[in-house]
Amino acid sequence: MTISSEFPATNATAVNFRTVDVRGRNLTLAGLRAAVPRAQGHTVADAEEKVLDIIAAVRERGFEALAELAQRFDGVDQAHPRVPADAIAAALEALDPAVRRALEESIRRARVFADGQRPRYVDVELGDGAVVSQNWVPVGRVGLYVPGGLAVYPSSVVMNVVPALAAGVESIALASPPQKEFGGLPHPTILAAAALLGITEVYAIGGAQAIASFAYGLPATDAGPALEPVDVVTGPGNIFVATAKRLVKGVVGIDSEAGTTEIAILADSTAQPALVAADLISQAEHDPQAASVLITDSEDLASAVRAELDLQAAATKHSDRVRQALSGPQSGVVLVDGLDQGIAACDAYAAEHLEIMTADAPAVAARIRNAGAIFVGDYSPVSLGDYCAGSNHVLPTSGTAAFSSGLNVTTFLRAIQVVNYSRDALAEVSSHIVSLSRAEDLPAHGDAVTARFREAAAGA
Structure with a gap:
């Protein structure tokens, strides 16, 4: 069965979804990494300079610096960023019942998967009286970051908190940007999700300053209590959040450099163009810097997907944002010679989210080595993983999936070796x-x- 788009034709500006053709080129891994689409906006060096200034300000001037940054970036006057307990309770009370049911199901599935991830203790007897064990012990305190900006992410509350609880972490703090329209507090749906999970220590702090606050802690002031430093910082964010996490790594542990979202789809001629386009758009709506990449050996599929992108992008709510993301240097089609080169391109790209839409998709997925998460076949879209698959959507981006993992229970555990001879x-x-x-x-x-x-x- 072929699935066709039901979106009407429009005269809206077409998507400039570019093509990278690597066919007939015997590229090395380095060559493929250089060829695949990548963002070319803020450079890491630019971000580091700005983030270093923010970290220094927070370390030197504490809550005073946070108040200045909240005014500059969020337009919020802030005496102290700690969210009152009654505001968290009120947010849960006012939560739409349908959204509450959806969050509760997301939490339930995430808990089942997280509970299954906890590694077992190991006792190895190397000889008579020679025993080496490996015990797993949770970190004492974690700081969880939930982004704000163009969208609202209660699902990221679930993804951060559930594995920390499953690991046995006893002290959990959560930060999310202050919202001017909500009196300088994080979005109420964020607060409601925290309440559902029993999280009471919540801060209205955004961006790199939240990461710095978690890493170094902040002393008490007349306006409010101290923010105690944490052992591990997790959560997604933009390039500035990801850069801040990289810069404080070593002071604290981090999950991964989970920056602006990206999706890659490995597809062949059997794929449904309407579904491929819908999934590329689903991630493009996050942010103008989001990356959407199609890797295929079928020129016909690439052409059909382009047509679908024009139709579906025009009809979606955030059409301008989607077109900007799909037309950016970070997005496009990579044309490959066949499945083997397609898999090599996937491993070179090391996508945060990788969908497999090919014949015998499970077998192809088993050959992938570099990805944050792999979604197999027509009925496992990234949107499923974002909300209700049970998997975690806090995943490494910008090629870091080649050496790091998505958020999971072991992020919050330490392996302690015990020697008893x-x-x-x-x-x-x-x-x-x-x-x-x-x-x-x-x-x-x-x-x-x-x-x-x-x-x-x-x-x-």
């Missing part, structure tokens, strides 16, 4: 320790072992 077990390897310590010119390491047996002999 008996006297006989240590004696069995003592000569090896001495040999290796001498080879490394660290003889005191070996002496620390042999001393135990000298003392035992002397005592006898």
Whole structure:
């Protein structure tokens, strides 16, 4: 069955969805990485300069700096960013019942998946009396960031909080940008989602300043209590949030550099153009800098998808934003020779979200190595993962999926190795320790072992 678009024709400006043709080119991984579409707006260097200034201001002047930044970026006068408990409760009370039911189902599914992710303790017996264990221990405190801006993200509250709770984290703080139209508080739907999950420590802080506040903490003032520093910061955001997370990494742990959203779709001639276009648009509506990339060996499909993009982009609510995202340098079609080159292009791009719309999609998905999350077949769109799949939508962007993972329970856990050897077990390897310590010119390491047996002999 072919699925056709039902959107009417329009004279609106066409989408300039560009083409990158890598067919017939024996490109290396580096060559493919250079060829695939990427954003060319704010550079990392530009963002770092601005973010470093924000971090320095927050560290030096605390809540005073936050108040200035709230006025500059959000148009909000702010005495203290802590959201009152009664405002959180009132937001839940006023929440649309249909939205509440949807959030509750999203939470339920996310909890089931998160509970299944917790790794097991491991005890390995390497010999008689020689046991090495690996225990998983939650971090003490986390700071969770939920973006604001052009859209409202209660789903990101769910995605941040649920795995932290499943990991056993006992202290959770959440930050989201202040909204002028809501009296300087975060959007009420954000507050309601926090209330559903039992989160009471919520701050009206946006952007890089929220990340800095979590990482370094803020002392109490006459206007309100201290914000205690956290051990791990998680959550998506724009390039400035992602850059701030990179800059505080080492002071705190982070999940990944989850910046402006992106989708790649690997499709062949069996794909439905209307569905491909709908999914590309679904991510483009997030932000003018969002990336939507189609990787295909079918020129006919690429042409049909372009036609669908023109129709569907004109009919969607945020059409101007969508057209801007689809027409930017970060979006376009990558034409490949066949499935093998298509998979290589996917791994080079390392998409935040990767959809597989090919013949035998599960088998193709199994060959992918670099992606934040993979969505298999016509009935697993990214929108499912954004809300109700049970998976997490806080995922690495900008190619960082090649070396980092999406948010999950282990983000909030530390693996602690426990070594428990008996006297006989240590004696069995003592000569090896001495040999290796001498080879490394660290003889005191070996002496620390042999001393135990000298003392035992002397005592006898």
